[in-house]
Amino acid sequence: MIVCGDDVLAHRLAGELHDVYGERITLLVPTPREPERQAPGRQGLAQALFGRVTAAVIRGTVGEQRGATPGRSIRVVETAEVDDTVLLEAGVEQAAALALVHDDDETNIRAALAARRLNPRLRLVIRLYNRKLGQHLETLLDQAAAVAEPCLDPKLLDATTTVLSDADTAAPALAATAVAGTSKVVQAGGLLLHAVERPPSTDGQAADPGLCTLALLSATTNDPAGCEGSEHSGDEGPRLLPDDRAVAAAPGRGTVALEAISYAGPTLSANRFGASALPVASLFSRRLRWSLAGVAAAVGGIALATWLTTGDHPLHAAYLTLLDIFAIGEPAVGEATSRQVLQILAGFVGLLLLPVLIAALLEALGTFRTATSLRRPPRTLSGHVVLLGLGKVGTRVLARLRRLDIPVVCVESDPEARGIALARRLRVPTVIGDVTEEGVLEAARVHRAHALLALTSIDITNLEAALYARSVKPDLRVALRLYDDDFATAVHRTLRTAHPDALTRSRSVSHLAAPAFAGAMMGRQILGAIPVERRVLLFAAVEVADNPLLADRTVAEAFRPGAWRVIALATGSAPLGRPGAGLLWQLDPSRMLAPGDRVVVAATRRGLAELLGRRPRQPVPDAAGGA
Known part of the structure; x- marks a missing residue:
């Protein structure tokens, strides 16, 4: 498999494919044009990500890769641009899948058109921010594959081209942090679901499992000195997809249950x-x-x-x-x-x-x-969400919060930012200014806010805004977008220790998006991914036909504790995740899965790899590396 990108998402995706699915990876990264201005840690990051899974990382030009030593499962190739020559040297004609995750849409489109021409059977996963353009590009590339390969099975065309957006993938989790205090959210069949954390039962009675129980939480979940999902005082960490006996045998541990999302705070005022x-x-x-x-x-x-x-x-x-x-x-x-x-x-x-x-x-x-101008926050505003940053991710989060009728106040330093037009059209109060300057967060009424979402592209800016907001309102709910994992872990522990009664979350967009991109490269439609402490659960659409682990089995028999669980059955003919694809929840355990059924499964990353018929070469803990 080939991964082509220029940021952390490409590195995470390559590591995900290698760690979980055991694939051989070729990572194409751009050659830095000005070495003296190269962002520090590019090669150090690659060594940190790949050093634990491969004996050595092969670096050099494309021509030097011809003599690569056999058996090396990951190779990193630096190239000025992705053209036909580079793709051929990377082995696109024999590759199973190609992921184009450059931050520039035009670069990804050019490479996708070239790759489809060189290999019509290649599975393409493309990162695009423009959703309308992505839908048209999917149709175009699928038609190109059908024309070039008339004998190709039409059922395989649904997995031939997949267009994803890291902003769209991460936005539901970030928005859910402000709504329900959790980033465990997935959208399927027109229904917005989230995995709610429930504390241990004190009366000895079993808690309502909702749609289903997804995980048993570790004992360090509410420990300020501990880290989510880490081993602490002999704790074994969270247990994903437990069966009923495991849940009954652990009455002192909290659970994660899947249920429909709701918002109990103040709604949008007319x-x-x-x-x-x-x-x-x-x-x-x-x-x-x-x-x-x-x-x-x-x-x-x-x-x-x-x-x-x-x-x-x-x-x-x-x-x-x-x-x-x-x-x-x-x-x-x-x-x-x-x-x-x-x-x-x-x-x-x-x-x-x-x-x-x-x-x-x-x-x-x-x-x-003033209909076309930005609105100022009203003086009497309270119970709202303060959103910092209206870039790609902030714009998607703003749109999702508005669809939930949640009052939002935006703060953006660039008056020409991508999300300013959306905020003006939706008449969302917006403060133009640098959040590090005095008086900007006060203008956003942060002292009366319900939550703070710091989604700018600068870690230090997000941290400074969170610290100042906490000094104004200690119990403020805070979610920070941080890139560096170690830095995010340290920030999370420190803020949780200093403010144990306040909710603090640190999230990485690339960490939230990488499992969905990796699953799409494996040829199955990933509906969403939710973090459970330091691990990840995937929600995928799977065809029952030709899958011996699902076909001719009941829902109860198809359940593999700790690996996967069937949670919904498709009732419409449209592809899952799109309009017209209805889902039937709370299935009868004795219901038989027919070969023509389509189901939604909740699975661990290793469980999904096994369900798809692939197993890693070596046992690797199913832990998420991001914060």
Whole structure:
């Protein structure tokens, strides 16, 4: 398998394919054009990732790789660009799969078109941020494979080309941290699910397993001095996909159960964010609406009094009242005293109505003028989520939070950032400024916020913002996007020790996305991945046909504790994970799996490798390396 990329995701993906699936990997990395400006630790990172799984790492130009020593399972090739010559030298004609995970969409598209021309049967996994372009590219490359190889089985075309986005893959987990305090989330069949952590039962009764029990937590989960999933005081770590007997035999350990996601915090306010269905709510302020309501009530009261005192028809009484209010009626000279008094009162109401109408006109004009500008956070805002950074990942997280009607305040230093346009279109309050400067987080009302998501591309900026926010509000829920694993672990331990009552999470986008990319390279559709302490569970769509571990077995018989578990059955004809693909949850354990069924399985990385018919060459702990 060939992995082509220029960042940490490429290294993680290569390590994932080697550690879990036992594949031979060729990693194509760009040659640094200016060695003196090369980011420190590029080759050191490669050695750290691959030193534990291979005896040596072969480096050099493509031409030097021809004489590579047989038996080396990973080789790193530096090349200026990915063209036909480089792909042929890397063995694309004999490769099973190619992953293009460059950060630049155009580079990935060019390489994908060249690879499809050189090997129509090649399985392509492409990293693209543009989702619409990705859908069209999938169709184009699949059609190219069908034309070049007419005898290719049409069932295999679904796995021929897969377009993924690391931002889309990681966004549900990051958004769920703000919603439910966990990043264990997956979206399948139009339903957003998350794995909720449940503390040990104190009354001796078994907790509700929800849709299913995914894991038994380790004893160090709530220990500030411990690390998630690490061995501490003899703790064996989490147990993934336990059976009922294992759950019953561990009453003192918390569990992870899969259930539908919900948000119990404050929802989006209509008068603050313009989400009301009434146009008047988005055009006029609350104070002006109360003024208009008071004038209308006064007009109605005068009209009612006129009808009762004069005995006229109600419509005629209302007509006379309006004429008096607008000062176009005849004076009530010689009429009854009650009529004269009501006419004078109507004149005063008309005087009050004039400034209200002018204020309404000015407010409506101001609303139209500021419709395309960024909104400022309201002074009375509370219970919201402060989102730092509107890059690729921040934009996706913002869109997901808005779909859940969660109030958000964004902070971005670049007024031309990718997500500014989305924030303006969704009318999300946004603060333009550097989070390290004084007063920026105060403007975002962080002292009244529900959670802080620090998703900028700079680790130190995220850490500084988290520390300052914690000094303002010690119990604030914080999730940081950090790249370096050791740094993330140290930050997580320190913040959890300093603030044991507050929720702190450190997440790596590449760590969350790598299992999905690796699973797609193996030819199965990965619906999502959730971390369980320091390990990872994958949710994959699997065809029952031609799989002896699933076909002609009941749901209970197909369950392999610690490896995989069937959790849903597809009821629609559309591909899983797309519209029209319904899922049936809470299956009967005695239900027989027919060869034509499609199922969703929750599996460990090693379990999925075995389910797909591949086993690692050497036993490697199923632990996630990222924070």
